[in-house]
Each structure stands twice: as structure tokens, then as C-alpha cells.
Amino acid sequence: MFSLMKAAVGGLTGVCRVNGHQQGPLHCHLKVLVAGLQTYEIPPDYSDVVLPAKPKLKFVNKVPNLKKPKREPKKLRDIQGPTRGADSFTQGQYGIVALGGGYLHWGHIEMMRLTINRKMDARTMFARWCISGPYKPITRKGLGQRMGGGKGAIDHYVTPVRYGRLIVEVGGKVELEEVKHILTEVAKKLPFPAQVVSRESLAALKKKHADMEQNNQNPWTFKQIVQGNMLGIRRVVSPFDVHHCGRFSGKFHFPGRV
Amino acid sequence: MMAATLCGKLLPKQGWLPVTQSVRHGSKAVTRHRKPIHILKQKLLAVTKYVPPTPVVPKGAYPFERQEVKEESGFVLLLKRELKKLFQDYKMVAVAQNCNSNAEDMRILKHRLHRHGIAVKFFPNQVMCSFLSDSVYSNMAPLFIGPTVLFVSKEPKVKEMLTSLRSSPQMTLLGACIDNTLLSAQGVVSYSKLPSVSVVQGELVSGLTMMTAHTASMLLRHPAHLSALLQQYVKQQSSEEAPKAEEAT
Numbered sequence: 001m002f003s004l005m006k007a008a009v010g011g012l013t014g015v016c017r018v019n020g021h022q023q024g025p026l027h028c029h030l031k032v033l034v035a036g037l038q039t040y041e042i043p044p045d046y047s048d049v050v051l052p053a054k055p056k057l058k059f060v061n062k063v064p065n066l067k068k069p070k071r072e073p074k075k076l077r078d079i080q081g082p083t084r085g086a087d088s089f090t091q092g093q094y095g096i097v098a099l100g101g102g103y104l105h106w107g108h109i110e111m112m113r114l115t116i117n118r119k120m121d122a123r124t125m126f127a128r129w130c131i132s133g134p135y136k137p138i139t140r141k142g143l144g145q146r147m148g149g150g151k152g153a154i155d156h157y158v159t160p161v162r163y164g165r166l167i168v169e170v171g172g173k174v175e176l177e178e179v180k181h182i183l184t185e186v187a188k189k190l191p192f193p194a195q196v197v198s199r200e201s202l203a204a205l206k207k208k209h210a211d212m213e214q215n216n217q218n219p220w221t222f223k224q225i226v227q228g229n230m231l232g233i234r235r236v237v238s239p240f241d242v243h244h245c246g247r248f249s250g251k252f253h254f255p256g257r258v
Numbered sequence: 259m260m261a262a263t264l265c266g267k268l269l270p271k272q273g274w275l276p277v278t279q280s281v282r283h284g285s286k287a288v289t290r291h292r293k294p295i296h297i298l299k300q301k302l303l304a305v306t307k308y309v310p311p312t313p314v315v316p317k318g319a320y321p322f323e324r325q326e327v328k329e330e331s332g333f334v335l336l337l338k339r340e341l342k343k344l345f346q347d348y349k350m351v352a353v354a355q356n357c358n359s360n361a362e363d364m365r366i367l368k369h370r371l372h373r374h375g376i377a378v379k380f381f382p383n384q385v386m387c388s389f390l391s392d393s394v395y396s397n398m399a400p401l402f403i404g405p406t407v408l409f410v411s412k413e414p415k416v417k418e419m420l421t422s423l424r425s426s427p428q429m430t431l432l433g434a435c436i437d438n439t440l441l442s443a444q445g446v447v448s449y450s451k452l453p454s455v456s457v458v459q460g461e462l463v464s465g466l467t468m469m470t471a472h473t474a475s476m477l478l479r480h481p482a483h484l485s486a487l488l489q490q491y492v493k494q495q496s497s498e499e500a501p502k503a504e505e506a507t
Contacts, residue, residue: 037382039331101288139427148275202343217309235294240287245304249295250288258308 046173055126057113057168060133062106062223063157071139071151078136079251080161081102081244086130092169094198097129097205101251102192103158104167106134112168112186119182125172132157161192161255190252212258221258222246337385344379345395347409352419352434352446353401359428367426374418376411397440401432416450 079101089095116127132243134157161167170179176198187194222245226237247257345351368378383402390399409419414436423429431443441449
């Protein structure tokens, strides 16, 4: 009876315990043999990353505090074409880039702020706005009003966003995979097509366009034909298209066009 | 509230608005929908499409020849150093395949082999193959497929190893490298049947010194015996010479 118990205990505990000769960390009786060898990547070093004092996104006002808000013309050209600035990372590592033009109103901004603030971990990451609060007044006439009778009253304010602009930046001691699901959730709800990018992927996007221009096998290019006004094509091509080589139409961007 | 459009004109009556107002406007450039494009512009866009460069060799025609050179991690380097030491120190390196042996069987086998001074080593096949391809023992590489175990010992004790392996049915001997010579399983068996070096040397020496030993033993015998032998030898010689002389003539 005793011997049986002893054998059972010995058997159970001796699975990976070595007794007698050949002791050491590399010696185990039962060795799980594999054909290959699992090697792990060294995790990235975040010792030089400094988190700001207030890591979460700040509250953005619905209305800019102006003494006399003036009504502005529509000027839809603030949606048209690529961004003039704010298309590169400053502090963060990952962000959302706009792939089309559109207006962001306070509802969108609140959605972004609440989602990101709720889902992010304030101890390891921080987020930063790359757009200003709504400043462009949008007017609306009352319900059932006929045309005419002057411009409507200011209804709400919006922020115009062009193609290639960064909306929100996230950084900290995190990798893209930890942040991607938060940012994609936000990016899907924006009124224009948007994409989650990191510093490297944004550079890759820009490089891709440059490479396309470089290795285009088509001997005819939009730029060449339009600048030389071949076939009198300037009659149907607008000055905006001449400048942007047919890559934009209204607020839309065509990635396939070179 | 009145717009500034009609302020310049004098209104005939208070609160009078003209029935029709002609307002000139063009269509907007920025729309929510894709604007219809003029046919000539459509043709221009079709002509100036992006044409990607065609690869000289179509994709998938040839396999990717250049192997991706991966940096070997510290653990792999450590294992390779161990292997190098192993091949330098141990004379006999035998490879066996074990299929489903449990810890108990392994323990018993290890104990048995340890009694004869044979060690049991485990190495991952990938590391083993990469090490062997660089070293002299590259022909051993095909042995390392599947779950393999290495039996190493300083003295080539093949017979004891075979007896222990015969007792454990899970182990199958694949091959061995004994004294820098590669042997297959049958080769190992025949190697075990060989007599030891001392025995072989003894046989060789005895074979060489057989004649001298024989003469020495003969000389030690009684001289009368020797003289009788000599007389017999002379008789034989003379009897041989006589028929030879008869044949000649």
C-alpha cells in the first residue's frame, strides 16, 4: 500500500523533476520535441516616451466664443483638394488620416472624444486633437420657408477637413495593434473616408504615390496633355483639375489616378 | 428680414416683393454625389490611366531563390556552441527516433545508458540541420527528421547501447557517427559484432610471429627428436631428387 502511494506520488511529481544524476535547468526527462525553435521578438523599448500631464482628448466647444458671429458664404472649396498643412505627425505615433473631404460638426467631435477617452488606457497612451474646434458657421432657414428673404440664421458650426489631413493623434507606450481597434471604430463613423495610420504607414502611402508617378508605363499623362492644351481639352477641364491633375473631383479623391 | 438685393431699387409699395426673381447661378463644384463628367474628359481620363510595370518573369513562375537570412537569436547560438563541443568531445554520436515514450520509459533508459557512460541529448531539428550544413558532418542531416534523440558517449560502447535500445521498443536507431565515420543502423550492428581493438592487435601480432614462435618451440624440444626429424627431412629430399633426376634423363 505504502509502496503504491510512493510510486504514484513519485510518478506524478517526477514528470519534469530530475533526481539522481543529470540535474540542471537543461535536463528534463520528458522533453516536448519540436522540429523548429520558437524565438520571440524583443519587445520595443519605450523608455524615451514621455506621457503628457493630461493624456485624454480635451473637450471642444460647440460654438466659438465670438462677440458678433458673422454669417459666412458657403465656400465649399475648403473641402476641395488636398490639405495645405497638418498632414504629418507631431507628437503621437498613430492617427486617423482623412481620405476625402468633409465637414466635422460637434456631434462627430464628441463621438470621437468620448469613444477614445473611454477606450484608451490613460496610463500608457495619450491622444491629441489635430483639428481645431468648429469655427465655420453654417446657416439654415426655418422649416417651410420659401426661397428668398435673405440668408438664414447661423444654425451650427463645423470644421472643414480636406484629403490627407490628420484628425486625431495617439501615442505612448503602445503598439499599433493595441490602438487600431479604437481608431478604426472612430474612423468608420466619420463623414468622409478615413484610415488608421502609423508614422511608417503614412510615409508608405506618400511613397506609393511617388512610386506610381515614377514607374507609370503609360506614355500619356494627364498633366502633359492638359498643360499643352492638346485637342483643346482645356474647354472641359477646370483650372482646379489642371492644378491637381485629375486626382480630385469635388470632395472625392481618386487613389488610382497618377 | 430683407436681403440687400432690392435696397438699391425703390420699391413701389411697402412690403412688395416681385413675383419672379432671376438669380444667376452655376452648378456647384463640390457635391455629395459624383458629378457627371464630360465625355471628352472621360476619354482623357481613360487614356491617361496608370499602367503598372509588367514584371519580366510572371509571378509564381520561379520559386523565390534567395533565402531570407534571419538573424540567429542568442539561444540558437548557444545551442550551436553546445553542439560543436558535443562533436568535439564525444566519439560516438548516435541518432534514434522515439515515438511516444513517456517520462517513465525515458527515465529508465537514461539510467541504463548512464551506467555505461552514454548521455541522452535533445536538440531541435532546425538548429541541428543548420549546424550540420556548416560543419563537416553535413551527410548526417537527412537523419534528423521527426522526433529525434541523440545518444552520445566518449567511448564507443555500441553493444551496451544496442542492448538498452532493444529493451525499449519506442526507440529506433537511425544512424551513428563513430570516430568520424558515418554508419547506418546495420553498420552499427556490424560494428558492435567486431572484436575489440586489443583482440585484433593480438591476432595480427600472433599471425606475424607465428613462424618464429613455432621454430622457438621446436628448438626447445629434445635434441634426439630434432635429429630424427632432420634425418627424415634429408631422406625426403633425397627421395624427391631421385625421381627428378630420372625424369630429366
